[in-house]
Amino acid sequence: MSTTLITGGRVITATRDSVEDILIEDGRIARLGDLGDFPADRVVDASGKLVIPGGIDPHTHMDTPAGDTFISDDFYTGTVAAAVGGTTTIIDFPIQEKGDDPRVSLEEWFGKSEGKAAIDWAFHQIIADLPPAYLPSLGALIDEGVSSFKLFMAYPNAWMLDDGAIFSALQWTSDNGGLIMLHCENGPAIEVLIQQAIAAGHTEPRFHAATRPSIAEGEATSRAIALAEIARVPVYVVHMSAAEALSAVGLARGRGLPVYAETCPQYLLLSEDKLASPGFQGAKYVCSPPLRDPSHHDKLWEGLAAGNLQVVSTDHAPFHYKDQKQMGRGDFTKIPNGMPGVEWRVSLLYNFGVRENRISLNRWVEITSTNAAKLFGIYPQKGEIAPGSDGDVVIFDPDRPQTLSAETQMTNCDYNPYEGWTLQGAPDTVLVRGEPVVSDGQFVGRAGMGRFIKRRPAETLATDLIS
């Protein structure tokens, strides 16, 4: 039996803040308290540091096809980046091909991830085609531990489902369990705006944002909530960027509806003026929904503090600038959508959230780890520091500065959206089930250390409104 003792750190969970030692035995937290002299195979001194549950990023895309190219991180490079950033579990997305049973893509994603991931991982299934014959497959996916499904109200030429199919899926989860996650943008209206922009010769990256107005996100979010209310079922809104969408969630939650939402660091910290960067540099910041004007940032921060937003994920979707983003020169619709983020989420939220007094330390842990574990059926195995939980622990040094740069990052991408930003605070040591994956800020793990985590359907959601 291997044992690790973490001594003298300030343990922060969603609800606690106290100096405690932590004993990890055989990958699980065994004891907490004053354990200073307890014999252990490995002792890690965490004095002066914050000790938090490993981060959970419930929205990443590794090794994923996108038009004629692929996301530049695979399950090794992407999970190394996650680990050095203090994330010990990611939830990624197999994408169903139209005409295929969704389980076909799940098998494919097992092939991409097994033996490669350096941290634990789980899957949500993207459903891009839902004739009634495929509905029972959702049950088979839940049996395999894939208990949430992402559906799109956008991308009419690729993955969008109409309202009828979305409503059928919501009704199915009402009867059978599982959680529907929705990409909320009004795809058909956006498509009209895109065609008009291209016809007018407006082809530069900034027109990506101009053709995806925030009201189109707000409308789709309201519609998603209405469909879920009719189906009497919880719903989770992914990668929220717009104040209009947040108001819709706030109104619904005010009425007691089990509506949940995540945002991402780019929507809190970067604005649409980046898309008008000189030359073609704006392509680096093309993602959907798009970056918004800065007036949305404060609203999203307030939503995080007040509990109308429960989770910060990243929508990690990196593409190289040099040979991938270039595919959209002369036509912004061909720029692969997405940007990297998994490596900096926990630190960005500490620097701009905790240090700038927008959120408390407990809330930082809750929105970067605990709430995702609860919403996606892996709590208290993940997202908690308590006896019985996995020994996924981050020792975070609040005094360690880090400067973000493509030169030094582990993410396989030739740019960093936060290039040159200096943050105060960084992960020092990261353990996955008691095994070190990061020591003194450096990756020390190996490919294949991660395990696939089977998730339960989050069965209590209808009555337990997580904030």
Ligand code: URP
């Ligand atoms: O631009 C983005 N968000 N790319 C990833 C696909 C998605 O919609 O999550």
Ligand code: ZN
């Ligand atoms: Zn999406």
Ligand code: ZN
């Ligand atoms: Zn995504």
